[in-house]
Structure formats: structure tokens, C-alpha cells
Amino acid sequence: MKRMHVHxxxxxxxxxxxxxxxxxxxxxxxxxxxxxxxxxxxxxxxFAISTRGRKLGLDHLGIQVENKDKLQDVYARLHRADxxxxxxxxxxxxxxxxxxxxxxDPSGIAWEAFLTTGENIxxxxxxxERVARVAREKSCCAPPxxxxxxxxxxxxxxx
Numbered sequence: 001m002k003r004m005h006v007h008x009x010x011x012x013x014x015x016x017x018x019x020x021x022x023x024x025x026x027x028x029x030x031x032x033x034x035x036x037x038x039x040x041x042x043x044x045x046x047f048a049i050s051t052r053g054r055k056l057g058l059d060h061l062g063i064q065v066e067n068k069d070k071l072q073d074v075y076a077r078l079h080r081a082d083x084x085x086x087x088x089x090x091x092x093x094x095x096x097x098x099x100x101x102x103x104x105d106p107s108g109i110a111w112e113a114f115l116t117t118g119e120n121i122x123x124x125x126x127x128x129e130r131v132a133r134v135a136r137e138k139s140c141c142a143p144p145x146x147x148x149x150x151x152x153x154x155x156x157x158x159x
Contacts (some may be wrong), residue, residue, distance in 0.1 A: 003039075005046040006061060008109060013051045015106045021047065022081040023103075023111070058103075058111035067115070071099065074113040078103045121156040
């Protein structure tokens, strides 16, 4: 049995607990003054947050689903999580065709919810992601840093 583990540094534990409890549709299994942890079965993950002064900043995390019904369920959770949901819709990115939406948690970490619907013959130019996330300026593939974009997009496997 395997379980993914993710640890995220947050700046406001109480607000982040509220956000993730809505997103995961479950309360944390453990809460400490500077730490909370969810042991989730769907998706199967050990997800922890803390206010231990670490630098904030993941590019993004994601929840991948297997069918449209599950995608709609995750989309509903995004809307309950009290943030701006950016519905990207159908896109070709990262050698895959998918449908996705984006939201940021209270610390500014971007989350995508997506359903992969097929393969794509190339990585894609990041256009859909840039449009969906332009206000956040977090896409590694966004201009103007062309050299950084090339290094990022050619070496990092995203969702």
C-alpha cells in the first residue's frame, strides 16, 4: 500500500485548515498549534501543513480524477474552498489532453483539478495555463523569461 505525502508551509494555519477541509471534504486527522495533517483515502495521500517558518512556494499541486462525475465532484469542492476558481476547460498541455480548473489556497499555492482525456503529441506552449493563471503569474512557462521557460518546460513533468 502506498500513500503520497505532501507537506506545505502555510502562513495562517486556521485559514488553511478551513480551506483544505473544504477542498478534501474532511477535517484533519491531527491538529497541533503549528501543524495539521489529513490521512486521506481519496486521493490516497498524507497531506500535512505547518507554520514552521519555511519558505512558501510550490508551483502547483493537483488532483487527477478518472471520470467526468468525479471531476464535477472535485470542481464543487474547489468552489466550497472559498477562493477564485479559474475554469480552464479543455486544454492540451504536458503531452496530454485534459479538462481542468485552477484555484489557489490561502498561501498562494496553485491547485489544479483535472481529467486526462487523451494524449497530445507535444508538450504544448503553456498558452492555456498562462491564460488560466495569468493573474497569479505562477506559470513556469509564462514569458518574459524565455531561457527559464525553456529549461522549466523541457525538464519538468507536470500533470
